[in-house]
Structures are given as C-alpha cells and as structure tokens.
Amino acid sequence: MVMPLRIWREPLDADKTKVPRAEIRIIKERCRGCGFCIDFCPKDVLEVSEELNEKGAYPPKVVDETRCMLCNFCQTICPDVAIFTIKKELQES
Numbered sequence: 001m002v003m004p005l006r007i008w009r010e011p012l013d014a015d016k017t018k019v020p021r022a023e024i025r026i027i028k029e030r031c032r033g034c035g036f037c038i039d040f041c042p043k044d045v046l047e048v049s050e051e052l053n054e055k056g057a058y059p060p061k062v063v064d065e066t067r068c069m070l071c072n073f074c075q076t077i078c079p080d081v082a083i084f085t086i087k088k089e090l091q092e093s
C-alpha cells in the first residue's frame with residue numbers, strides 16, 4: 001500500500017466552524033482492495049477489514065464515522081466506485 005505524506009493541517013479557527021458529517025457507504029463486492037481510500041483519507045476514518053469479497057480483496061471498513069469531514073476524497077479516488085458518502089446534518093466540529 002502507498003504511504004502518503006501527511007501535509008494537511010487544520011485552520012486556527014477549526015473549533016468555531018461547523019462541518020458537515022457523513023454516512024459512509026461501502027459496496028464491498030465492487031472493491032478491488034487497492035487501499036487508496038484508506039491511505040488518502042485525511043482523517044483516518046477507514047481501515048482494511050478482515051472480510052474477503054468475491055474478487056479476493058479486503059474492502060475497507062469504517063473505524064470512526066464521526067471523524068469524517070465529508071471531503072469526498074475516498075469517493076473521488078476509488079477506481080471501482082465502491083465507496084460513497086451521504087451528507088448528514090451540520091454539527092459542531
């Protein structure tokens with residue numbers, strides 16, 4: 001798996017900003033187990049599951065959905081359209 005360089009940072013007023021929360025949906029049968037969504041999630045929301053799918057891959061699983069900031073990067077980077085997010089209500093960060 002690719003080990004990304006962590007270069008992002010939080011703004012100084014992050015505690016005063018409301019951020020959208022997401023429900024993360026994973027279509028396990030479609031996943032090829034590339035790990036991109038796990039490696040590039042800026043909030044470490046995902047990790048590899050122990051569950052083998054029909055393709056012989058280990059799909060991601062959600063570790064902590066409350067950490068997700070709905071950046072949609074996982075959805076964008078997934079080559080198999082196997083993960084997507086649904087926006088929930090705004091909450092205090």
Ligand code: SF4
Pocket residue numbers: 022024040041042043044045046067068069070071072073074075085
């Ligand atoms: S939407 Fe962003 S923060 Fe949420 S799981 Fe995907 S990559 Fe991580």
Ligand code: SF4
Pocket residue numbers: 030031032033034035036037038059060077078079080081082083
């Ligand atoms: S990016 Fe898509 S195909 Fe790759 S591990 Fe994540 S869900 Fe599976």
